[in-house]
Amino acid sequence: MPAKQTLPIHFEDYSAAAFERLVLAFHLRTERYRSIEWYGQVGSDLGRDILVVLDDDSVENGVSMCIQCANHRSLPARKAIRDMDKVQASPTRPARMRFVCGGSVSATTRDKIRAHATKTHLACEVWSGAEFEERLRRGAESLLRRFAEGVDFPDVPSALAGVVAGLDASSDEEVVRLLASLFDRPAFYTPFRNESSIPAFRQALDDTIRGLATGIRQTREGKDLPRIPSRHELRNQSARLAFAEIERGVAGLRARFERLVHSGDIRPCRDHCGNSDCPVYMLSAQAIDHMDEIRSRILDEVRRVYPTFGVRVAW
Template sequence: MASTVHPIHFEDYSGIQFERLVFAYHVRAGWRDLVWHGQCGGDQGRDISGIEDFDDRPARRTIIQCANRDTLTLAKARTDMEKAVAAVGGKPDAFKFVCRGAVSDAGRTRIGEAAAVLGVKHVTIWSSVEFEENLRLRAEYLLHRFAQGVEFPEAEADIRKFVDDFPDLSDADALGLMAAVFDRPAFHTPFHQESSLPAFQQAIEDTIGALNTGVWRTREGTEIRRIPSIHHIRDQRVRKVLAQVVRQVDELRRIFVARLREGEIRHCQCGRPDCPTYMLSPRVAGELDDARDRILTLFRSVHAPFDVALR
């Protein structure tokens, strides 16, 4: 019998419980330098701050607001953003609002415009539905614990340990966490004859390391966070498939290195030493896309909810 997934009623939980879940999610999602200002008091319009890393663009220092209310009003959002911009530490690169309720398209537009007036170009707004979707994608076991009344620790350090440990984690939950390493441009951006490849090989090597050891790092070698490794998986059949996934990721790396050496992948001729553009023959672009598609398809064979695919 198919089971029904019921939405989480965030309104049933206190503001501090909601903030704990938001903080725990961003720890699990790999944000760096997270600070829970709301726990310390005197937050100056900042509930949580942290740095979000990207593979294909600069990291963003972001202020996260936990809107534990039915409606996120423009007045409230603007007041919090003004306080945050004036706070010690200076203007952030982005604002993010995680809301308990729904947010209209018009409301999102007005809040984005208010942020732009303050000199902040990037604004992300999650309704309760969007927050829950991301929790189910990247941290479903945290959502299960939250909904089942498991009390999250109060201190930041204890929450980090709570998130990084994997007690009684099912294989399905472990695979859900492992799936995050494939949600990056190195695996879902199709190759063209002109492609931006500033750190493709490093991203592939980092993925192999994360699957084998559970340590996920940025391209500079900084540890992002810990995830379950192949060795956490109890089902022997699934472990064998994951070992095959790792071999296929390594084969993708080998193809890239070999074609680079053979000249079918080459740096563009613009003369700029920092130019990220590479030229690929149509044959190699197809070969690399096929290799990635096999990897994603194989991982999906043991984790049906996996939705990363070549775009």
């Protein structure tokens, strides 16, 4: 058989607005978020093309992240630094920043951006065009196909979210990536002795089981997020059976959690301190060991299906 070659996507052939919509659609599809605002759509964005509040189990109000879209042949370090300074001076002042580029990013530029981010205490990452394309192929190939085939994305965020929700994953690899993303959350990788919110932990387990079984995702406040394919939609029988077993593992984790609560190994501090508003929970050594062991086994099973999945129970 003759060798087949996958040609790179030339993002620079598309308008800045089209590229920005693709970046927005990608994050709608792949991130767990509480809100996404498209500042670049209305101009005067103060260096904030897209502002996302990520749904983080360990942070009560989520984690804010600014996404700056740079569809240039190369990313100038001076522009990136200027955008970081604008973001730091903006009213929202996000904790994280992500540059998504359509072209190349030199090592020198990356080093300058990293140095400035460290100096200003801003967590920052840079994706070159090639890196963004690989992320699209791995986690949102259906979006990439639509984009590469010349189908315009809507220019209204609500309509774009509807398009993303209505797209079926185009390959089992994409479905596996989306299902694995359900486990990239603090409820699965935070050592249990450091768990900051036991009620949020319980809710995260329920959310994960629902996501695996139905593809339905919601924020902690109950707001619907774009649906992902469920485990039942996997074509590959081996992967389908593996995720069924993973779902049973999460259900077993939840059952063990409830037994530990019932036995008093996980108990609210207010039972002892007398403060009815005390948010602290007391954890026995047995509860810590059991929660960490079971979650580690679950993450090992996810890695067997999705070998590049890097989440582990650890800081």
